Amino acid sequence: MKVLVTGGAGFIGSHLVDRLMELGHEVRVLDDLSAGTLDNLRRWVDHERFEFIKGDMRDPKIVEEAVKDVEVVFHLAANPEVRIGSQSPELLYETNVLITYNLLNAMRGSNVEYLVFTSSSTVYGDADVIPTPEDYGPLEPISVYGGAKLAAEALISGYAHTFEFRALIFRLANIIGERSNHGVIYDFINKLRKNPEELEILGDGTQRKSYLHVSDTVEGMLHIFEHFKRSEKTVDFYNLGNDDWITVKEIAEIVSEEMSLRPRFVFTGGVDGGRGWKGDVKFMRLSIEKAKATGWRPRLNSYDAVRRTVRELLKS
Numbered sequence: 237m238k239v240l241v242t243g244g245a246g247f248i249g250s251h252l253v254d255r256l257m258e259l260g261h262e263v264r265v266l267d268d269l270s271a272g273t274l275d276n277l278r279r280w281v282d283h284e285r286f287e288f289i290k291g292d293m294r295d296p297k298i299v300e301e302a303v304k305d306v307e308v309v310f311h312l313a314a315n316p317e318v319r320i321g322s323q324s325p326e327l328l329y330e331t332n333v334l335i336t337y338n339l340l341n342a343m344r345g346s347n348v349e350y351l352v353f354t355s356s357s358t359v360y361g362d363a364d365v366i367p368t369p370e371d372y373g374p375l376e377p378i379s380v381y382g383g384a385k386l387a388a389e390a391l392i393s394g395y396a397h398t399f400e401f402r403a404l405i406f407r408l409a410n411i412i413g414e415r416s417n418h419g420v421i422y423d424f425i426n427k428l429r430k431n432p433e434e435l436e437i438l439g440d441g442t443q444r445k446s447y448l449h450v451s452d453t454v455e456g457m458l459h460i461f462e463h464f465k466r467s468e469k470t471v472d473f474y475n476l477g478n479d480d481w482i483t484v485k486e487i488a489e490i491v492s493e494e495m496s497l498r499p500r501f502v503f504t505g506g507v508d509g510g511r512g513w514k515g516d517v518k519f520m521r522l523s524i525e526k527a528k529a530t531g532w533r534p535r536l537n538s539y540d541a542v543r544r545t546v547r548e549l550l551k552s
């Protein structure tokens with residue numbers, strides 16, 4: 237299978253590339269290296285089945301070049317920072333909606349049969365059904381980021397039905413693991429390296445979410461993709477997450493313990509009832525029954541995924 241992975245030098249993307257290469261596929265990566273790095277792909281850069289294009293997907297020409305001759309696109313390129321929404325909504329629009337639009341236009345008249353897209357739990361906003369199933373609605377994102385992901389999902393669905401390709405959309409919980417270079421665990425480790433005495437926690441620390449290790453994420457994506465190919469659906473949606481959830485304060489405790497530190501926790505109090513920032517979903521746990529019905533299971537629960545990630549990031 238000839239595959240394009242957008243954002244393939246990034247955190248989740250590079251793990252996906254590892255698996256696709258190990259499985260023997262021909263893999264092309266398109267990445268602007270704004271957050272990702274070629275170091276994440278160093279195992280493959282000289283491999284004959286691997287090709288790297290450095291480019292910004294806001295430029296339609298680069299995207300057109302990248303989709304040439306591929307059968308499957310895994311679209312992971314995105315700016316993943318929920319917290320920047322109140323200062324830079326245009327950046328989140330461009331790096332989530334506009335680049336998806338450019339990709340979809342480039343796919344018209346191409347050989348692409350399947351598009352796999354990494355959307356986000358944030359499309360559900362403050363869901364009042366937890367665990368939240370895929371058919372929960374109406375969808376009311378509370379962040380610009382969540383709105384941008386939902387807009388991208390909607391465009392993908394419309395284009396798939398109009399231009400005859402098939403699309404698989406994953407709504408991901410908080411994905412963590414080796415090579416992640418943003419997010420709560422990464423932030424806590426950096427803060428404690430600077431000041432081992434004190435740890436600032438954004439919000440009130442009771443934000444409770446599901447965390448999924450990147451190894452389980454990639455395995456789930458590829459497993460469900462095979463299942464989707466055998467189905468009749470033009471577009472389908474799957475949550476990927478964990479059955480349990482963990483608070484930010486518990487994450488702070490695990491990070492401190494793994495670093496053999498006993499810092500004082502200082503809670504900022506946050507905004508809108510203890511959220512880390514405007515648009516931070518306070519309670520998120522996705523129903524993963526649909527994904528599990530395909531035979532996939534996460535190997536690590538949220539607690540074990542957090543602990544393993546702390547160890548992986550401390551080693552790197």
Ligand SMILES: O=c1ccn([C@@H]2O[C@H](COP(=O)(O)OP(=O)(O)O[C@H]3O[C@H](CO)[C@H](O)[C@H](O)[C@H]3O)[C@@H](O)[C@H]2O)c(=O)[nH]1
Nearest residue numbers: 316318356357408409410419420423437438439443484512
């Ligand atoms: O220094 C910090 C950093 C984060 N937090 C808190 O930790 C929680 C997790 O924050 P992250 O930045 O790790 O992740 P988000 O929940 O904002 O979002 C992540 O998960 C989402 C899906 O659930 C999206 O996909 C998104 O791209 C991805 O970054 C939040 O409640 C936040 O308030 C802190 O207390 N202190």
